[in-house]
Amino acid sequence: MIYLDNAATSFPKPPEVIRAVKGVMEKIGGNPGRAGHAGALAGGRILEACREAAAAYAGVSAPERVIFCLNCTDALNMAIRGTLHAGDEVLVSHAEHNAVMRPLMGYHDAGKINVRILPPDERGLLSPATVRAAVTPQTALMVLCHASNVTGIIQPAREITRTCHEFGIPLLLDAAQTAGTEDLAAVGADMIAMPGHKGLMGPMGTGLLCLGEGMLPRPLREGGTGSASDSLRQPSLLPDRLESGTHNLPGIAGLLQGLKFTGWHRAAMTEYEQALTLRLLRGLRRIPGVDDYSGPSDLPRTAVVSFNVRGLDSGETADELNRRGIAVRGGLHCAPSIHAWLGTSGAVRASLGPYNTEQDVDALLNAVEDISKSRRT
Numbered sequence: 258m259i260y261l262d263n264a265a266t267s268f269p270k271p272p273e274v275i276r277a278v279k280g281v282m283e284k285i286g287g288n289p290g291r292a293g294h295a296g297a298l299a300g301g302r303i304l305e306a307c308r309e310a311a312a313a314y315a316g317v318s319a320p321e322r323v324i325f326c327l328n329c330t331d332a333l334n335m336a337i338r339g340t341l342h343a344g345d346e347v348l349v350s351h352a353e354h355n356a357v358m359r360p361l362m363g364y365h366d367a368g369k370i371n372v373r374i375l376p377p378d379e380r381g382l383l384s385p386a387t388v389r390a391a392v393t394p395q396t397a398l399m400v401l402c403h404a405s406n407v408t409g410i411i412q413p414a415r416e417i418t419r420t421c422h423e424f425g426i427p428l429l430l431d432a433a434q435t436a437g438t439e440d441l442a443a444v445g446a447d448m449i450a451m452p453g454h455k456g457l458m459g460p461m462g463t464g465l466l467c468l469g470e471g472m473l474p475r476p477l478r479e480g481g482t483g484s485a486s487d488s489l490r491q492p493s494l495l496p497d498r499l500e501s502g503t504h505n506l507p508g509i510a511g512l513l514q515g516l517k518f519t520g521w522h523r524a525a526m527t528e529y530e531q532a533l534t535l536r537l538l539r540g541l542r543r544i545p546g547v548d549d550y551s552g553p554s555d556l557p558r559t560a561v562v563s564f565n566v567r568g569l570d571s572g573e574t575a576d577e578l579n580r581r582g583i584a585v586r587g588g589l590h591c592a593p594s595i596h597a598w599l600g601t602s603g604a605v606r607a608s609l610g611p612y613n614t615e616q617d618v619d620a621l622l623n624a625v626e627d628i629s630k631s632r633r634t
């Protein structure tokens with residue numbers, strides 16, 4: 258199987274990630290923060306090391322501002338539901354995933370908040386001027402999908418964050434498709450939601466919410482934290498305020514290794530994935546009867562390319578590729594707004610990772626060419 262579905266979750270994982278997960282399962286007996294014995298303390302040290310690595314990567318001032326989550330959806334929900342108030346207005350890009358839109362639209366439909374979807378320019382980029390023009394006195398939050406999980410286009414997040422800050426509006430960055438490959442600290446976002454299991458190369462069931470200065474979401478879950486146990490009230494201090502119950506210690510141990518791996522290899526990995534992505538894009542653009550949705554080739558992008566074979570439903574093409582041993586994803590990718598903007602009812606998405614090769618890309622191109630040819634004859 259040639260795995261080209263890294264935007265859903267990266268595969269394979271680095272050997273050190275797998276070793277770390279296994280190491281915790283085999284060697285650590287204890288629940289961090291719940292006891293003072295050696296196993297619990299060893300687990301606690303893993304949590305702390307992972308917080309420190311994530312804080313350094315995200316550019317947040319203190320490790321306790323890194324919150325362990327289940328995935329990126331969980332981190333986004335925590336940030337959105339934990340900070341909004343009735344009467345607020347929220348600005349979002351056209352590229353948002355349902356992990357952002359569903360919590361927002363639930364509140365919007367209940368009449369609690371107003372959500373405004375901002376249009377991009379003709380190339381697919383949201384301009385700071387559009388954001389500036391959309392701000393009202395009620396605007397309380399901007400949520401920005403750093404890179405679309407459909408087109409791969411990276412938005413000018415740093416400029417948009419600066420624009421929001423001119424008005425005192427915090428920006429929540431959905432870094433689902435950029436965590437691991439892009440410099441997130443450079444964006445200056447107020448909150449960053451990231452999955453641990455995609456570009457950061459950690460295990461599924463891991464995610465992070467990194468909180469900038471002044472950001473203190475209300476907890477969505479309350480319960481035991483192993484701290485201030487004499488109180489019947491949820492602790493107000495981070496990270497315990499937002500982390501109730503037992504952690505996914507094996508997953509977090511793996512994520513720590515993923516953070517180290519991507520920290521060491523970031524520049525090389527990003528450059529390598531970019532080269533593979535351009536090879537794929539150029540190749541697809543040479544095949545008659547294939548449309549891609551990547552926009553101009555000079556745009557900043559992640560290793561995601563979506564396309565359709567004309568006359569075939571994206572699900573049919575994805576199924577045919579899967580039958581030929583190439584794992585890709587068809588459909589709407591939980592991002593209906595950007596498909597509406599593209600005018601598509603679905604697409605085939607190929608997403609590359611650091612373990613893919615030129616041979617993998619060429620195998621996909623040959624298969625697509627073959628499928629497109631048989632469609633035309």
Ligand SMILES: Cc1ncc(COP(=O)(O)O)c(C=O)c1O
Pocket residue numbers: 264265328329330331353354356402404405406431433434451452453464
């Ligand atoms: C842009 C974007 N946001 C959020 C998510 C949700 O991430 P997770 O699967 O970790 O919950 C995804 C997942 O693909 C995504 O692509």
